[in-house]
Amino acid sequence: MMSNDPKEHTPAPAGSPGNGPALPVWIFSLTLVLLFLGGVYFDESSGWFNAQIYKPYTDADQLEAYQPVSGAAAILAQGKHTYDTICAACHGPDGTGKPGQAPPLAGSEWVNDHAHTRLIEIPQLGLNGQVTVKGQSWSLSMAPMGAGLSDSDMAAVLTYVRSSWGNKGDDVSADDVKAVRGTIAGHPAIAGETGLKAIKE
Amino acid sequence: MNSGCRIFLVSFVALGLSWGGFVIAPAIQLGTQKQTAVLNSSLTYPEQRPGEATMGLQVYRRSGCAACHTTQLQQDGVECEVIVTGMGKTPVAVSNLLSSLNLTGLSKDDAQSASDQITAKGGKTEIHIVPTGGDIARGWGSRRSVSEDFLWDYPVQLGSVRMGPDLADVGSRLGSYSWQLLHLYAPQATTKDSTMPPFRYLFVVQKVGDVPSPDALQLPAEFAPPSGYEVVPTMAAEKLAAYLLSLHANVPLHDAPFTAAAPPEPTKAKK
Amino acid sequence: MNENDKIDPANSAISVSCRVPLLALFGGAALWLVIGLALVMLASLNFHMPGMFSDHGWMTYGRMLAAGNDAILYGFAIPTALGVMLWILASLSDSELALPLVPVLAANVWHLGVLVGIAAIFMGDSTGFQWLEFPRGGSVLLFAAYMLMGISAMATFGARRKRALQPAHWFLLAALFWFPWIYTSANVFLVAWPVRGVGQAVIDWWFSNNLIFVWLTLVGLGTVFYYVPKFAGRPLHNQPLALFGFVTFILISTWCGIPQGAPVPAWFPAASTTASILLIVPVLSLLAVFVKTVCGVQTQCKGGPFCYMKFGTTAFIVSALMLIPLGCPRFGVLAQFTEYAQAQSYMQILGFFSIVICGAVYELMPRVMGMDWPFQKFVRFQHWLFMGGLAILVISLAIGGVEQEMNNYNFTSGVIFMKFATLGFLLLLLGSLLFAANIFVMTLKWKLGLAKAFIAVIKRPLDASEVKS
Numbered sequence: 001m002m003s004n005d006p007k008e009h010t011p012a013p014a015g016s017p018g019n020g021p022a023l024p025v026w027i028f029s030l031t032l033v034l035l036f037l038g039g040v041y042f043d044e045s046s047g048w049f050n051a052q053i054y055k056p057y058t059d060a061d062q063l064e065a066y067q068p069v070s071g072a073a074a075i076l077a078q079g080k081h082t083y084d085t086i087c088a089a090c091h092g093p094d095g096t097g098k099p100g101q102a103p104p105l106a107g108s109e110w111v112n113d114h115a116h117t118r119l120i121e122i123p124q125l126g127l128n129g130q131v132t133v134k135g136q137s138w139s140l141s142m143a144p145m146g147a148g149l150s151d152s153d154m155a156a157v158l159t160y161v162r163s164s165w166g167n168k169g170d171d172v173s174a175d176d177v178k179a180v181r182g183t184i185a186g187h188p189a190i191a192g193e194t195g196l197k198a199i200k201e
Numbered sequence: 202m203n204s205g206c207r208i209f210l211v212s213f214v215a216l217g218l219s220w221g222g223f224v225i226a227p228a229i230q231l232g233t234q235k236q237t238a239v240l241n242s243s244l245t246y247p248e249q250r251p252g253e254a255t256m257g258l259q260v261y262r263r264s265g266c267a268a269c270h271t272t273q274l275q276q277d278g279v280e281c282e283v284i285v286t287g288m289g290k291t292p293v294a295v296s297n298l299l300s301s302l303n304l305t306g307l308s309k310d311d312a313q314s315a316s317d318q319i320t321a322k323g324g325k326t327e328i329h330i331v332p333t334g335g336d337i338a339r340g341w342g343s344r345r346s347v348s349e350d351f352l353w354d355y356p357v358q359l360g361s362v363r364m365g366p367d368l369a370d371v372g373s374r375l376g377s378y379s380w381q382l383l384h385l386y387a388p389q390a391t392t393k394d395s396t397m398p399p400f401r402y403l404f405v406v407q408k409v410g411d412v413p414s415p416d417a418l419q420l421p422a423e424f425a426p427p428s429g430y431e432v433v434p435t436m437a438a439e440k441l442a443a444y445l446l447s448l449h450a451n452v453p454l455h456d457a458p459f460t461a462a463a464p465p466e467p468t469k470a471k472k
Numbered sequence: 473m474n475e476n477d478k479i480d481p482a483n484s485a486i487s488v489s490c491r492v493p494l495l496a497l498f499g500g501a502a503l504w505l506v507i508g509l510a511l512v513m514l515a516s517l518n519f520h521m522p523g524m525f526s527d528h529g530w531m532t533y534g535r536m537l538a539a540g541n542d543a544i545l546y547g548f549a550i551p552t553a554l555g556v557m558l559w560i561l562a563s564l565s566d567s568e569l570a571l572p573l574v575p576v577l578a579a580n581v582w583h584l585g586v587l588v589g590i591a592a593i594f595m596g597d598s599t600g601f602q603w604l605e606f607p608r609g610g611s612v613l614l615f616a617a618y619m620l621m622g623i624s625a626m627a628t629f630g631a632r633r634k635r636a637l638q639p640a641h642w643f644l645l646a647a648l649f650w651f652p653w654i655y656t657s658a659n660v661f662l663v664a665w666p667v668r669g670v671g672q673a674v675i676d677w678w679f680s681n682n683l684i685f686v687w688l689t690l691v692g693l694g695t696v697f698y699y700v701p702k703f704a705g706r707p708l709h710n711q712p713l714a715l716f717g718f719v720t721f722i723l724i725s726t727w728c729g730i731p732q733g734a735p736v737p738a739w740f741p742a743a744s745t746t747a748s749i750l751l752i753v754p755v756l757s758l759l760a761v762f763v764k765t766v767c768g769v770q771t772q773c774k775g776g777p778f779c780y781m782k783f784g785t786t787a788f789i790v791s792a793l794m795l796i797p798l799g800c801p802r803f804g805v806l807a808q809f810t811e812y813a814q815a816q817s818y819m820q821i822l823g824f825f826s827i828v829i830c831g832a833v834y835e836l837m838p839r840v841m842g843m844d845w846p847f848q849k850f851v852r853f854q855h856w857l858f859m860g861g862l863a864i865l866v867i868s869l870a871i872g873g874v875e876q877e878m879n880n881y882n883f884t885s886g887v888i889f890m891k892f893a894t895l896g897f898l899l900l901l902l903g904s905l906l907f908a909a910n911i912f913v914m915t916l917k918w919k920l921g922l923a924k925a926f927i928a929v930i931k932r933p934l935d936a937s938e939v940k941s
Contacts, residue, residue: 021710024760031720031753038746045801046742051230052456054347055738055801056278065309066279068240068330068453068460072286078242085243153243203637205629205645211719212646216653216682219726222743223678224657231671231736263596265534271809275733335806339880346735348670356600356662357672359735363809363881364519389522394884398518398533399526 075171079160082153086145087123087161095165102140103133106165110196114170118199119158120180121190123147129192144189151177237349240453240461249353250447257444260437261358264400271360272369274450276345276457277334280305281312289323298322329460342370342450344457350450365397372448379419381442382434387424403438406430487840489568490559493624494840495915496579497555498833502908504547504586505826509904511540513897519883519890530594538605539593545603545684546614547586549821550651551579552829553691554621557644559836560698561628564638570627578620585613601676603683604658611659615652622648639714643694646722647687654682670735681729684817685795686722688825692788693758695832696781700765703778709764717757724750728795732804741801748799755792775852780831783859787823791816794870809881811889812873815866822900823862830854830907837914843921846913850906857903865896 047053050060057063084093090102097104105111110133111119123146130139146154155174162169190196236245250258261267283304288295302315309328316326332344346369351357360368375381383390386404388397404418406426416439417431426432434442453459515536517524525531554575562569569575589610592598598605606614625648629641658679661667667675701708708714727747730740762785773779794816797803807813834851838844845851872889879885 021712023712023716024710027713027716027753027757030756031750034750034753038749041749042739042742042746045745046739047737049230049737049739051234051737053738054276054345054456054735055733055741056276057456057738063456063458066281066330067455067458069328072327075241082243150238150243152241156241203635205637205641208637208642208645209649212649212722215719215722215726216650218723219678219682220653220657222727223730223740224661224675227671227674227736227740228661228667231669231674232667234669262598262600264529265532265538265598267600267602268534268537273733273735275805277805335880345733348735348737350735351670351673352668354669355666355672357670358600359670359673361602361731361809362811362814363876364883366881396519396522396883396887398522398524400532401526402529402532 075156076160076163078153079156079158080164082149082157083160086149087157090142095161095167097133100140102142103131103136103138105161106167108133108167111162112167112169115199115201116170116172116176117180117201118196119162119169119172120154120177121184121187121199122196123149123154123158124181125184125187126189127192127196128189129195131193131196142189151175151181231348234348234352236352237454237456240455240458242452244452246452246454247349247352251443253440253443254447255353255444257440257442257447258354258358260403260441261444262356264403264441266368267358267360269360269362269364269397270366270368271363272367272448273346273359274336274342274344274367274369275334276332276337279330279332279459281307281309282329282331283307283312283315283319284327284329285319285324286327287325289325291323294322295319295324298324327460330458332457332459336367339366340374341367342373343461344450344453344459346450347454347457349454349456365395368445368448370448370450372446373451376446378442378446381445382438383418383420385438385441386418386432386434387420390421390424400438403435403441405433405435407433484842485568486562486566487842489572490562490840491918493558493569493572493575493579494555494837495911495918496576497551497582498837498911499915500579500583500586501548501551501555502904502911504543504551504583505904506901506908508540508543508545508547509897509901511536511543513540513894513901515540516890516894516897520887520894529596535593535596535598538598538602539590541603542593542605543586543590544821544826546589546606547583549688549825549829551582552833553647553688553825554582554618554625556695556829556832556836557648557691558621558625558628559840560640560644560695561625564634564641564698565628565632567628567631567633569624570631571624574620574624578617578624581613581620582617585610585617588613599663601658601662601672601679603680604662604676608659608663611655611663615655615659618651618655622652638698639708639711639718640694640698642715642718643690643697646718647690647694650682650687650690654679654687673734674730674736674740677729677731677734678726682726684820685728685791686725688820689721689725689788692784692825692828695828696762696785699777699832699835700762700781700785703771703773703781704766704769705771706765706769709761713757714761717754717761720750720757721754724754728799731808732799732801733808741804745799745801745804748796751792751796751799755789755796759789775855777831777835777851779855780827780834783855784824784828784831787819787827787862790866791819791824794819806877807873810873810876811869811886811893812877815869815873818869819862819866822858823866827858827862830858833907833911837911841914841918843914843917845910846917847906847910850910854903854906857899857906861896861899861901861903863896864899865893868892868896 045058047058053060053063057066091097091105095105122142124144126144127142130137146157149157151174154177155172158172161167162171236247238244239246285299298318302318304315307315312328316328319326334345336342350369380391384392385400387399388395407430409429409431413431414433416433418434420432453461515533518533525533525536558569558575589606592607592610593605597607599607629645658675661675662672666672697708697714724747728744728751730736730744732741732745734741766782771778773782798808798813798816834845868889872886875889876883876886
């Protein structure tokens, strides 16, 4: 059946002093407790608005820690890809070089040593002037072909060069590249063999 | 509250805050996103889908596929595995050590310490990052979906219910064009007991001409048309299949890292 | 004598001014409810009879479900909400509905917009965004209609004689203001000048949550807090607590709705989780107000509007309690892609809102029209049909959802739950037919009454003074 005749109740205007009920205490305590819990959760899990942090990661340091370091095969593949794109045009797809264009990398003493800094500086800064490679004298000019590569790509291509075509040099890591780049920013191209020998490791 | 103005103000503040947080903030943070690089590679991600696949997204929308399928993979956690790549000069010492070490399901710190112990004995190790979660355990993908996966899409068809499996990486695990078409025409032919409705309206049953059409579906007996007839996909079905084959989420990114099994290659839609 | 035949003369001007607008709104709404429930029921058949609708594009599951859902939400829920809002504002203002022709025009434009939108969905032109499937043609008409309705509502509110505001005012005015903002934002950022990438999904989730959870709750609770004191015969218990519940509700609930595993940076789901945790505060506050107002009341409701209000408010509490776990990281990740999430949506729309608003319509229309319902018993039947249908629907979908995710989303074993869901929809559909029958016959009787009055005026014997000698 339909409702009773509704009586008009005019409730006391809200806020009138001394009249009517007030907020119960339990609602305040509950609100504070939940605000605290919610705040703790947000602090722990939100990554504080960082666009790179997705669940399950909670902060940038943790995300960096879980970045995979390339396995050897992946680095070589990455290095080969970079080499084929940037270096092979002059140094040849097999690292044999071409007279008048670029000296060989296969078997080169400048590649097969333990130096890191020098190997990184050559593609980063460029090399002009006379260099002796495998007993032959080369007087050409190399632009800083590697200056635009990322640390990871530069490290990969140098590692690739050092492990290919019979070369047996040490791997180059992206951290090495980053450190060396930091020290040589703004330097001019290396001046020939004298310049190369002057590089301190 | 005794005035309409105050109600308006309170409502304005309340709605304005969430509008700022969930409309303006994503428009800025996610809407200005650019392509990113695949980890340990010089490839950019994502590549734009080929033309047919982009049109296929519209067929996906029109067919209401998002009502039953999601294209968002979830990930519950991440763990590390230590892989031994070389035993070094003292293999006996290394293998003795290995028998006492746990090498899977580790946190990064534990993995690093296990790896250090092995390299101290001369062995060579790699630490692999492995995402974990229900979707990954079900074989639906190798990592979670992230915002870069949807950079080119309009409208983004994330889906909200999983009556069928997730499709974020379906191009990698079911990458056969003919399988996709067959599944669309007769889901029960490819997946027994499937509750997916057949999408027969995306196909045409036509009389076989002088030569059977090269596009005709190879159907099992109970789904085949009467003899003398063949089932041929419409353009909509072809675009939809192309779109499904273009769905990949299998390269590691900075915000969804994992150790890829093989070096990443540019993804191609196979025909 | 049925006391409802005795219309309070003070209300009659208000009633008369509301008649045509409310009939226009509710008549179309009743039809859309029937159509929407029928479509959703037919769509659910797809799961236990997959091949039924496969030969035509327009019958595909995605289109039928979208059309059905939008028919229920935009075709039934929002127009009835607006009608009840107009009536409550006019009653509380103690003045006639301002500009009464404007809502009539608006109602027709609204229903036209819904028709255009539903037709577009069947033709495949849905926008692809959940709960916002109407493309530009439909959405522009809906927006225009709403603004027109809002003008009349604001004018009615402005003309009020008592300046003090009631709790119903807070909820209804907030709702009046809410819809244009969220609807415009959603259409601008998703359809007109779409944002790039997955930001679209975030905005769609924000819009869905704000429309289905926040807006429907504001209108529903406003209606409840208007009617329940009348039914219970006592004032609303603890108005400051109700105000606290209102303010915390609008501050907090607007932030729910981002699924936990979504492909968006972690702060989005984390914000939703925090909001879900805090949602307990307004839900408990409003529950306390309602329970203390209703508890111990001796009035029997007998399947009438008071029963609808009580059941509807209980359904709201259940719907909110179902929403909160969806915001929790563990359970939410598992349940968000199952039918459990659908169950919560249906609990909110069909359980809480539809029942509360049908109760309000059953209560106010006799007053407005000056006549009783043609089928009194249908009110009680609809109440039981809705209660039964809703229970079957929500429980089967919720359990089916949990079972689905425990089964690795393998849906085959869950088909039995979809069969029960179809049964639930069928019961709801039958209830909606009763509702539509009542409204249509009442409209017919009123029109017949008008026609009879008109004919009586024509046929009345002429007075001697009117005859030319």
